[in-house]
Amino acid sequence: MTKHSFFSVLFTFCFLLGSAQEKTIDTVFVFDNQLKNSTKFQLSSTLKEEDILKNSTNLSEVLRFQSPVYIKENGRGMVSSPSFRGTTAQQTAFIWNGINVNSILLGQGDINNLNLLGYDNLEVKSGGGSVIYGSGAIGGTIHMNNELQFNRGLSNNLFFEYGSFNTINTFLKSAFSDEKFSIKVSGNFVKSDNDYHVPEKRNYTNLNGGYDNRTFNLGAAYKINSENKIFWQTQIFDGWQHYPVFSEYDTRTKYKTNTFRSLVHWDLNLANIKNSFKIAYLEDEFQYFGNITQPKTSGGMAKIYLAKNDFNYIFNDKLAINTIVEYQNNQAEGFQSGINKVERNLGSAALLFRWNPNTKMQFEAGTKKDFVENIQTPFLYSFSGKTFVTNWYSVVLNASKNFRYPSFNDLYWKPGGNLNLKSEISHQAELANNFRHNNFSLNITPYYIRIKDMIRWLPNASGVWSPINTNNVESYGLESQLNFKKNFEKQDAKFSLGYIFTHSKNLETDKFLAYVPQHKIFANANYRYDFLEFFAQGMLNGLTYTSDDEKKDYSIPSYFVMNAGFNLRLFKHYQLGFKVNNIFDEIYETTAYFPLPKRNYSANLLINF
Template identity: 55%
Template sequence: MKKTLVLLLSSSAYFLCLGQEKAIDTVYIFDNQMNKVKLFHKVNTITPQDVEKNSTNLSELLRFQSSVYIKENGRGAVSSPSFRGTTAQQTAFVWNGININSNFLGQGDVNNISFWGFDQIDIKAGGGSVQYGSGAIGGSIHLNNDLSFNKGFHASLFSEASSFNTYNNFGRASFSNDKFSFKASAHHSISENDYEVKEARNYINRNGAYNNSNFNFAAAYKIAPHQQISWISEFFNGNQHYPVFFDSQTKTKYETQNIRSLISWDWNQAKFSNSFKAAYTEENFQYFGDIDRPETSGGIGKNYILKNDFNYFIIPKLNFNLITEFQVNKAEGVGDSQIKKVSRNVGSIAGLLRYFTTKDLRFEAGIKKDFVEDISSPVQFSFSGKWDALRWYNASLSVSRNFRFPSFNDLYWQPGGNIDLKPETSYQFELRNQFKLAGIKISLTPYYLKIHDMINWLPSSLGYYMATNTNKVESYGLESQVEYEKTFEKHTLKTNLGYSYTKSTNLETQKQLMYVPYHKFFGNIDYQYDFIRLYVQGLFNGLTYIDTNEKRSDALKSYFVMNAGLSATFLKNYTVGVKVNNIFDQIYYTMASYPLPKRNYSLNLNINF
C-alpha cells in the first residue's frame, strides 16, 4: 500500500496519495494558514480547558503556559509580552489570521485582549512575517476560532468567584447542521483587585480595579458542495484603573473599545483552495488623568483589510501558495493626544512553495514584499524543512528575514516622532530536534536572532525623547520542552514542561536588554481519575535586569510560583472546581515596583448542555 501524506489545508483535510486524492470535511478554521504553519514549525496550543486554569487574564495564561515573558504593571494592569529577548512591538497578535497590533503603539496590550471565546490559542516562537506581517519578529500569539458542521446544539456556562472581589462569567452556545453553523459567546470579568503585599513596603494595589466585557459570534453557510461563506465578529470593552502608591495621588484610568469583523468566502477543491477575506478592525481608547473628570486624551484607529490566500497543488508533491493583502490604516488623536489625523496604505504579496519529497521529508520556501506608503520596506524570505529521520527522532530547520514598520506614534507623535525612520529588520535561524522515547516527547531548539535598525525613544539635543533607529540586538538561546500523555483504564496523566535560556544583547553596550530573564521554566501536570481532575503548575523566572546597565542591586530577583486546582464532575454535565494560586506565598515581580498577589483562591462552576 502506498504511503499517505496528510496535509491540513484551509477548511478541508486532503489525503494525498500517489495518483489518488480524497477530500474529507473537517472543522472550518478562520486562520487557514495555521495548519500549514504547523507542518513545519512547533506551535504550542492552549485549549479552552487550559484557559480555565488561568482564567484571570491573558497575562497569567501566557506566563504559566508558555515560554513568553510577560511584563505586567500589577495584576490586570498594562502588560506586554517578550519572545526570545525581543520587545512587545516585535510580537504579533493575530486574530483569526489578521494582525491586530495597535496602529499607535505597534503592539498589543495583553490585558486588553480577550482570551475567552476562542477555540484555541496558538503560541509560535520565531519569525513569521512572510505569513503574518509586520511585528512577527520574536514570535506570534494566535487567537483562533473554528466552526464545525453536523454537531447539533451545544451550550456551556462558566462562573468563577475569586479573591480580591474578582468575578468571571462566560457563556457559549453553538448550533450546526449539514449546511449551517453558528457560534456565539459572551464574557464579563470584574475585580476590585485591591490585594496587599505587606512585605513589599506595605504595598497595596490602590486604584487597581478593572472590568471588561467581550462578545463574539461566528457563522458559516455552505453555498455549494465546495464553497462556503462565513462571518465572525468580536466586540470588546475594557476599563482599567492604574495603580497608585499613595492615597493622596491623583487616580487615573484607561478605557478601550475594540471591534473586529471578518467576512470570508472559501472555495475548496481537491487540487486547489482559495480564501478571500474582507476585514475591519477598530481600536478606541480614552485616558483619564483624573478618574472623576472627563477624558484627557484618546485615539481612534481603524483598519480596512482585503486578503486573498490561493493554494494550488501543481503535482501531489508540490504545492504553491500565493497570499496578497491590501490595508488602509487610519488613526486620529483625541483631546491632548499628540497624534493628528493620519492614514497610510499597505500592500503585500507573498509566494510559498511546499515540496513533499516523501512522507518523512518536506520543505517550504517563501518570499514576500511589502509596499508601505512613504516607507521603504525590505524583501522578506523564509525557508523551512522537516525531516523524520528515525521513528524516534525528527529535525526541523527554519531560516527567515522578518521586519516591523514604524507605528504611527513612532512617526507622528509630537514632539519626538520621526518620519525618516527605517523599518526594523531581523534575521533568524533555529534548529529544532524532537525525540520520542516511550511516549515522551522531548524537543530542543537552539536559535539565533539579529535585529537591525531597532527603534528606540532616546533623549535628543532638543530636550525631548525622539524615535531613533539605533541599536543592533543579538539574541540567542535554547528552548526545550518535555511532553507526556498516558491513559490507562480511568487514569489520564498529561505533562507539559518547558525551559528557555535567553541571552539578548545590545551590541553597542554589550549589556542584556531590560526585562529579559536569562532563565525561565514553566510546567503543567494534569491528572484525571474518572470524574476527578487535579492539576499543578509551576513557574520559575531567573534574575531580570530592569535597566540598561545590568545593575544587579535593582534587578528583579528570581522566584518560583506554584498553582494547583482540583475539580469534580457530577451527572456528566456539572463540574465544580477550586484553585489555589501562589501556594507558597511567594513575593514576586514582573515589573519593578508592582508586586503580584500572594496566595489567593477561586471557586468555579462549569455547566455543559
C-alpha cells in the same frame, strides 16, 4: 460601541435554547488556514479551552504558566506585554483568526486588553513569521482562534468563577449547526476590585487597581455546496482599567478601551485549487483619564480596512505553490497627542513553495515584499526543511528575514514623532530537534536572532523623548519542552516541562536588554481519575534586569510560583473547580515596583448542557 444590551440578548438567546442533541461532526473550520502549515516546522503549543480555564484570570496568566513567553505586567490585570526569545512587545504579533491585530498606533498588543475567554484555542508559536503574518512577527506570534463546526447540533457552556479581591468572571457560549448552517455566540464579563496587599514590598497595596471588561463574539457559517463556504466572525470588546497608585494622596487615573473586529471569509475547495478570500474591518479606540473624575486627557481612534486572498495550487501530493496578496487602508486620529487625521495605504505579495519529495522530507520556501506608503521595506524570505531521521527523531531547520515598520505614534506623536524612521529588520535561524518515544515527546531548539535599526524612544538634545533607530541587538538561546500524555481506562495523565535560556544583548553597549530574563522554567501536570481531576503549575523565573545598565540593585530577583487545583465532575453536565494561586506565598513582581498577589483563591462552576 459595546453595549450591555448585547449581553442581555446573548444570555436570553442561549438559555432559551433547548438541550443538546449530539451528531457526528462533519467539518471543523479554522479561520487561519496558514497556521496548520507553519506549525509543521516551527515550535508551537496549542492551548485548548480546558487549558485556558486553568488560568482564567487573564491572558497574561495563561502565557506566564503555559508558554515560553516572558510577561511584563504592571500589576495583576494591568498593562502587560510579552517578550519572545529576547525581543520586545512590538516584535510579537497577535493574530486574530489569521489577521494581525497589533495596534497601528502603538505597534503592539496590550495582553490584558485582548479577550481571553471566547476562543476555541490559543496557539503560541516561536520564531519569525513576517512572510505570512506581516509586521512585528519577529520573536513569535500568538494566535487567537475561533472554530465553526457543521452537523454538530446544539451545545451550551456556562462558566462562573469567583475569586479573591472580589473577582467575578463569567462566560456563556452557545453553538448550533446542521449540515448547511453553523452559528456560535458567546459573551464574557470580568470584574475585580483587585485590591491585594503585599506588606513585604514597601507595605504595598494595589490602590486603584480595579478593572472591568466585557466581550461579545458572534460567528456564523453557511455551506453553499461541498466546494464553497462563507464564514463570518465578529468580536466586540469594552474594557476599563484603573492604573495603580502608590499613595492614597496620588491622583487616580484610568484607561478605557473599545475594540470592534469583523471578518468575512469565503473558502473555495476544489481538487487542485484551494482559495481563501477575506475582507475585514478593525477598529480600536482608547481613552486615558489623568483624573478618574475628570474628562479624558488623551486618546486615539484607529481603523483598518483589509482585503486578503490566499491562493493555493496543488500540482500533486508532492508539490504545491501558494500566493498571498493583501491590501490595507489604515486610518488614525489622536486626541491631545498631536496626531491629527493620518492615513496610509499598504499592501503585500508573498509566494511560497511546498515540496514533499518523500515521506521522510518536507520543504517550504517563501518570499514576500511589503509596500508601505512613505516607508521603505525589505524583501523578506523564509525557508524550512524537515527530515525524519528515524521513526523517533526528526530535525527541522528554519531561517527567515522579518521586519516591523514604524507605528503611527512612532511617526506622528507630538512632540517627538520621527518621520525619518527605518523599519526594524531581523535575520534569524533555528534548528529544532524533535524526539518521540511511546507517550513522551521532547523538543530542543537552539536559535539565533540579529536585529538592526531597532526603534527606541530616547530623550533628544532638547530633553524631548523621541524614537530613533539605534540598537543592533543579538539574541540567542535555547527553547526546550518535554511532554508526556497517557490515557488508560478511566484515567488520563498529562505533564509538560519547559526550559528557556535567553541571551539578548544590545551590541552597541554590550549590555543585556531590560526585562529579558536569561532563564525560565515552567511546568504543568494534570491527572484525572473518572470524575476527579488534579492539576498543578509551576514557574521559575531567573534574575531580570529592569534597566539597560545591568544594575543588580534595581533588578528583579529570581522567583518560583506554584498554583494547584482540582475539578470535580457531577451528573455528567456539571463541573466544580477550586484553585489556589501562589501556594507558597511568593513575593514577586514582573515589573519593578508592581508586585503581583500573594496566595489567593478562586472557585468555579462549569455547566455543559
